[in-house]
Amino acid sequence: MEDSIRDCKLCDIFGTHVFDDRVMQERLPEETYRELKKVIDEGRMLDAKLAEVVANAMKDWAVAMGATHYTHWFQPLNGCTAEKYESFMSTTSGGGAIMEFSGKMLIKGESDASSFPSGGLRCTFEARGYTMWDPTSPAFLKEDKSGVTLCIPTAFCSYNGDSLDEKTPLLRAARALEKEALRLLRLFGDHQVRHVRAAVGAEQEYFLIDLETYQKREDLKLCGRTLFGARPPKCQELDDHYYASLNERVSLFMKEIDEELWSMGVSAKTKHNEAAPCQHELAPIFTVDNISADQNQLMMETLHRVALRHRLVCLLHEKPFAYVNGSGKHNNWSLMTDNGQNLLEPGDNPYDNAKFLMFLCAVIRAIDLYAPLLRTAASSAGNDQRLGGYEAPPSIVSICLGDSMLSVLKRLAGESGEEEYQSGAVVDFGIPSLPQLQVDATDRNRTSPFAFTGSKFEFRMLGSSMSVSWVNATLNTMVAESLDWISERLENCRDFDGEIVKIIKEIYLKHGKVIYNGNSYAPEWPAEAAKRGLPCISDTVSAAKILTHQRAIDLFSRYHVCRESELRAREEVMLERYSKHLLIEANTMVRMVNREIYPAVMRYATELAQSITAVRAHQYTAKSQEQRLEFISRKLDELDSAVIELGQIAERIAALQEMEQRAIQCRDQILPAMNKIRAIADALEVIVDKKIWPIPTYEEILYNV
Numbered sequence: 073m074e075d076s077i078r079d080c081k082l083c084d085i086f087g088t089h090v091f092d093d094r095v096m097q098e099r100l101p102e103e104t105y106r107e108l109k110k111v112i113d114e115g116r117m118l119d120a121k122l123a124e125v126v127a128n129a130m131k132d133w134a135v136a137m138g139a140t141h142y143t144h145w146f147q148p149l150n151g152c153t154a155e156k157y158e159s160f161m162s163t164t165s166g167g168g169a170i171m172e173f174s175g176k177m178l179i180k181g182e183s184d185a186s187s188f189p190s191g192g193l194r195c196t197f198e199a200r201g202y203t204m205w206d207p208t209s210p211a212f213l214k215e216d217k218s219g220v221t222l223c224i225p226t227a228f229c230s231y232n233g234d235s236l237d238e239k240t241p242l243l244r245a246a247r248a249l250e251k252e253a254l255r256l257l258r259l260f261g262d263h264q265v266r267h268v269r270a271a272v273g274a275e276q277e278y279f280l281i282d283l284e285t286y287q288k289r290e291d292l293k294l295c296g297r298t299l300f301g302a303r304p305p306k307c308q309e310l311d312d313h314y315y316a317s318l319n320e321r322v323s324l325f326m327k328e329i330d331e332e333l334w335s336m337g338v339s340a341k342t343k344h345n346e347a348a349p350c351q352h353e354l355a356p357i358f359t360v361d362n363i364s365a366d367q368n369q370l371m372m373e374t375l376h377r378v379a380l381r382h383r384l385v386c387l388l389h390e391k392p393f394a395y396v397n398g399s400g401k402h403n404n405w406s407l408m409t410d411n412g413q414n415l416l417e418p419g420d421n422p423y424d425n426a427k428f429l430m431f432l433c434a435v436i437r438a439i440d441l442y443a444p445l446l447r448t449a450a451s452s453a454g455n456d457q458r459l460g461g462y463e464a465p466p467s468i469v470s471i472c473l474g475d476s477m478l479s480v481l482k483r484l485a486g487e488s489g490e491e492e493y494q495s496g497a498v499v500d501f502g503i504p505s506l507p508q509l510q511v512d513a514t515d516r517n518r519t520s521p522f523a524f525t526g527s528k529f530e531f532r533m534l535g536s537s538m539s540v541s542w543v544n545a546t547l548n549t550m551v552a553e554s555l556d557w558i559s560e561r562l563e564n565c566r567d568f569d570g571e572i573v574k575i576i577k578e579i580y581l582k583h584g585k586v587i588y589n590g591n592s593y594a595p596e597w598p599a600e601a602a603k604r605g606l607p608c609i610s611d612t613v614s615a616a617k618i619l620t621h622q623r624a625i626d627l628f629s630r631y632h633v634c635r636e637s638e639l640r641a642r643e644e645v646m647l648e649r650y651s652k653h654l655l656i657e658a659n660t661m662v663r664m665v666n667r668e669i670y671p672a673v674m675r676y677a678t679e680l681a682q683s684i685t686a687v688r689a690h691q692y693t694a695k696s697q698e699q700r701l702e703f704i705s706r707k708l709d710e711l712d713s714a715v716i717e718l719g720q721i722a723e724r725i726a727a728l729q730e731m732e733q734r735a736i737q738c739r740d741q742i743l744p745a746m747n748k749i750r751a752i753a754d755a756l757e758v759i760v761d762k763k764i765w766p767i768p769t770y771e772e773i774l775y776n777v
């Protein structure tokens with residue numbers, strides 16, 4: 073009984089703040105509703121008359137819900153969502169005010185917004201940027217104590233149509249993927265399907281810490297991660313936080329998160345404590361990639377906002393703390409049709425399974441050919457700290473297919489594969505030369521960066537703070553290219569069934585090297601990967617360059633996802649952001665040492681020195697105190713010279729004009745200099761009087777919520 077009451081409440085809340093299909097049906101004239109649905113369905117532009125009617129209905133609905141303002145809500149290349157509020161107000165000649173919202177205001181916003189990164193795509197004299205309504209992602213209302221705002225998801229482009237945001241390439245790539253997927257489906261005689269979309273479910277990891285401790289740490293405030301902190305005696309080795317029951321403070325926070333997200337139409341589904349202390353996860357139900365990307369941005373924003381209400385802070389940095397797990401964002405990706413098929417799921421009838429194998433092989437080929445691009449999509453200064461350590465995938469992109477699926481490919485390729493499988497369903501592949509096999513749909517391998525989990529692929533490299541847009545734009549484009557390649561072959565063959573087998577065999581033999589079902593965390597994997605010729609791209613500076621390799625330019629321009637100029641801009645923005653992050657970290661470290669850590673340690677050294685004098689005055693030896701003082705004095709000197717050196721490095725690099733040189737030097741000089749300082753400070757932390765140590769330690773932060 074009680075459960076059903078709660079269910080009702082969830083259903084009552086869900087989508088109340090969304091201008092969704094229900095609201096549109098209710099508020100739009102029937103003709104307008106049908107036309108708008110067609111526009112959304114076909115991805116066309118809205119004409120002015122239609123826009124006028126829709127805008128009016130949207131405004132009436134928003135105002136009835138308490139809205140006073142609207143915003144074109146977009147995702148520039150700075151990793152955040154941007155909003156500039158406009159009130160619905162318009163003044164009348166009589167001195168009064170009316171609420172106004174025109175079709176023009178809905179469709180297009182003209183925004184100066186010249187401070188967003190553009191990678192040189194906008195010179196200041198043509199600095200105008202435009203925000204354009206994306207009718208495929210529903211408008212929604214954001215509500216808090218300060219009021220209600222109508223948020224209209226928009227794309228953000230320059231005057232001449234270059235993308236300056238995350239959304240535009242994703243929309244373009246979705247179109248390319250759909251075109252190629254439909255082409256292949258038609259070859260299989262499927263004329264029913266009208267749409268194919270990538271479905272995405274993004275699992276979001278985050279840390280939740282107390283606001284008061286957070287405020288005492290300049291590194292957390294300015295960099296989002298700790299730059300200092302000795303290893304606490306207890307980290308996550310007991311696995312006692314993973315899936316542990318939620319404490320009430322966290323639970324209350326999560327309840328509010330759920331309810332806020334539900335009201336905005338985000339289907340928050342699962343929540344749990346993660347492996348590291350203070351670490352948690354939130355996952356929604358998957359949906360169309362573009363909507364999923366918008367909803368993930370909204371989720372991150374809501375996490376930040378609601379946390380503060382509970383005097384908590386949500387950390388979305390990929391590696392806020394050393395010695396424990398970092399936070400990732402698992403990007404679950406599959407291909408869904410408008411009539412409910414998942415093209416990455418083996419079906420009930422044999423012919424469907426041949427089709428399934430084609431789509432599966434398209435993904436394998438794409439990942440092998442374009443692995444570096446996928447790696448680039450997961451690159452940032454923050455994620456560099458996470459990848460390769462503590463339960464995070466290494467910097468090598470490989471696919472875990474599962475044993476039975478691998479065995480199908482092996483048999484087809486004429487390699488051995490007589491292994492027996494105890495569990496799973498038998499799958500008939502419909503073509504005589506394709507064996508019947510049991511499909512192992514459970515994924516036991518949690519170490520693979522790109523794992524087939526029975527009906528979807530899970531990309532685990534992405535960092536917790538990153539938008540899911542670019543990674544899915546990349547995936548969609550590279551898979552579109554593979555589907556194109558397969559269709560070309562099938563269109564020009566005489567024996568359709570025979571060609572399918574040939575294609576599978578060819579893809580396995582040529583691209584099977586990217587398949588690795590083993591433990592990706594194992595120390596021997598990098599050497600094995602190198603032997604197979606799989607690239608290992610260890611950092612953001614190396615990854616950024618991949619965007620402008622000829623292969624990448626050819627791929628993205630061929631499918632009209634990004635022009636060369638847009639890729640060059642993205643590369644520049646990536647390098648620029650990387651350098652800026654590292655310079656901020658370096659300067660924060662210098663300040664924290666000079667203004668907090670050094671003076672504190674000096675005070676402790678003074679106390680020791682005074683104590684030694686006092687003890688000696690009583691004719692006792694103060695040997696252990698002398699040893700401590702000697703150690704501390706030496707470390708203080710080391711700390712001082714290391715900090716002077718880091719300050720000089722940062723100053724020199726900040727003066728460099730050339731973007732790539734700047735980034736390279738940040739990576740090669742700042743990171744090692746910072747590691748050196750941290751090691752000294754952390755060694756001091758464990759010996760200096762707790763009352764004197766100026767910043768909260770790891771145990772004080774991680775065991776305080």
Ligand code: ADP
Nearest residue numbers: 271272273274355356357358404405406527528
């Ligand atoms: P876990 O990875 O923790 O085992 P699940 O397998 O339950 O979790 O799913 C994780 C995410 O994958 C969820 O957001 C879920 O909605 C999403 N997901 C499930 N099926 C698909 C699919 N076919 N396509 C895309 N995402 C999916």
Ligand code: MG
Nearest residue numbers: 275402404530
């Ligand atoms: Mg997962």
